[in-house]
Amino acid sequence: EAQVTQNPRYLITVTGKKLTVTCSQNMNHEYMSWYRQDPGLGLRQIYYSMNVEVTDKGDVPEGYKVSRKEKRNFPLILESPSPNQTSLYFCASSSRTGPNTGELFFGEGSRLTVL
Amino acid sequence: GENVEQHPSTLSVQEGDSAVIKCTYSDSASNYFPWYKQELGKRPQLIIDIRSNVGEKKDQRIAVTLNKTAKHFSLHITETQPEDSAVYFCAATPYGNNRLAFGKGNQVVVIP
Numbered sequence: 001e002a003q004v005t006q007n008p009r010y011l012i013t014v015t016g017k018k019l020t021v022t023c024s025q026n027m028n029h030e031y032m033s034w035y036r037q038d039p040g041l042g043l044r045q046i047y048y049s050m051n052v053e054v055t056d057k058g059d060v061p062e063g064y065k066v067s068r069k070e071k072r073n074f075p076l077i078l079e080s081p082s083p084n085q086t087s088l089y090f091c092a093s094s095s096r097t098g099p100n101t102g103e104l105f106f107g108e109g110s111r112l113t114v115l
Numbered sequence: 116g117e118n119v120e121q122h123p124s125t126l127s128v129q130e131g132d133s134a135v136i137k138c139t140y141s142d143s144a145s146n147y148f149p150w151y152k153q154e155l156g157k158r159p160q161l162i163i164d165i166r167s168n169v170g171e172k173k174d175q176r177i178a179v180t181l182n183k184t185a186k187h188f189s190l191h192i193t194e195t196q197p198e199d200s201a202v203y204f205c206a207a208t209p210y211g212n213n214r215l216a217f218g219k220g221n222q223v224v225v226i227p
Contacts (some may be wrong), residue, residue, distance in 0.1 A: 031213070042219035043159070043204060050213060058214060059116075090158065103149075104215065106158040 002027045006091050006107035013081055014115050021076045021110050023091030031094040032074040033058070033104070034066065036087040043090070049074055081114040088112075117142040119207050121218035129226050134192040136221045138205035141186070145207040148188045150179060153202045153220070162203075163190070195225045 004025045013019055025032065033048035035058075045058030049068040063085055065077040074093075078085060089110045095102040118141040128134045140148075149164035165172045165179045165188065172179050176195075181188040188207075192199055202220045 033215075035217075040219060043217040045214055048213060056213065103161045103164075104151075104159075106160070108158050 002105070004091055004093055004105050004107035006089070006110045008110060009108060010111050012113045012115065015082055016080050019078050019081060019112075021078075021089055021091075021112070023074045023076065023107060024072050025074075025091075025093040025105070026072065027093060027095070027105065028071065029093035029095050029105070030071070031102075032068065033092050033094075034064070034074070034076045035090045035092065036060065037090060037109075038087050046076070046089075078112075081112075083114050086112060086114050116214070117145055117207050117209070117212075117216035119205060119216050119218040121203075121205055121221050123221065124219070125222045125224070127224045127226060128195050130195055130197060132195055134190075134195050134199070134223055134225075136190045136203055136205070136223070137187055138189070138207075138218050139185075139187045140207040140216075142207070142209055143183075143186065144209035144212075146209060148179070148181060148205065148207050149215075150177075150190050151204045151206065151217075153204065155201070159204060192223075195223075197225050197227055199223060200225045 007022045030051045034046040035043045044060045047066040049055045091107040092104045121138045146167035151159040152162045153159040176193045178191045204220045206215045206217045208215045
């Protein structure tokens with residue numbers, strides 16, 4: 001089954017404790033991206049990756065890191081989480097070269113709470 | 116960069132009536148306009164998209180229209196049903212751009 005898998009789905013952590021949200025897709029997609037969803041703010045892009053070893057900032061990259069060492073995986077790293085990073089996070093992937101050439105497939109989301 | 120705005124933020128309709136959501140965009144170079152539907156507690160999913168070389172596209176009860184001159188595009192849902200209740204996100208991006216700018220979303224409530 002074609003899918004984008006995120007882990008963990010739910011996480012409560014404390015300020016400053018490094019965490020990683022993993023994302024894996026099995027569709028051989030080149031393009032992957034992370035979004036955060038907050039009430040009244042819609043979906044805002046954090047980082048995206050066009051292919052292995054190619055990453056770039058989205059609209060709200062501060063406080064986040066990403067890496068793309070393998071085509072299927074695109075982890076989101078919060079080195080020192082803060083309460084303003086409490087949010088619902090979505091990983092997404094797309095075929096070809098970007099979101100304007102193919103459908104974005106979203107993972108189920110990861111709800112993160114930073115205390 | 117591209118800025119996408121959606122109106123109204125919340126729309127309530129009686130079951131069987133039509134719903135229309137409008138989005139405006141700022142970048143005249145944008146040429147791809149998808150709509151995503153997010154049901155409560157679920158992930159966004161693409162329901163329809165349109166490219167700038169087309170003025171209208173239909174898929175059963177949903178349709179999207181594009182006005183490039185005015186830089187707006189709209190989602191039309193006819194004969195609404197309770198399962199149409201969701202948040203709808205519009206988005207826009209220029210060709211060759213690697214970023215998809217989403218609007219803030221419209222909550223559609225279909226009243227049985």
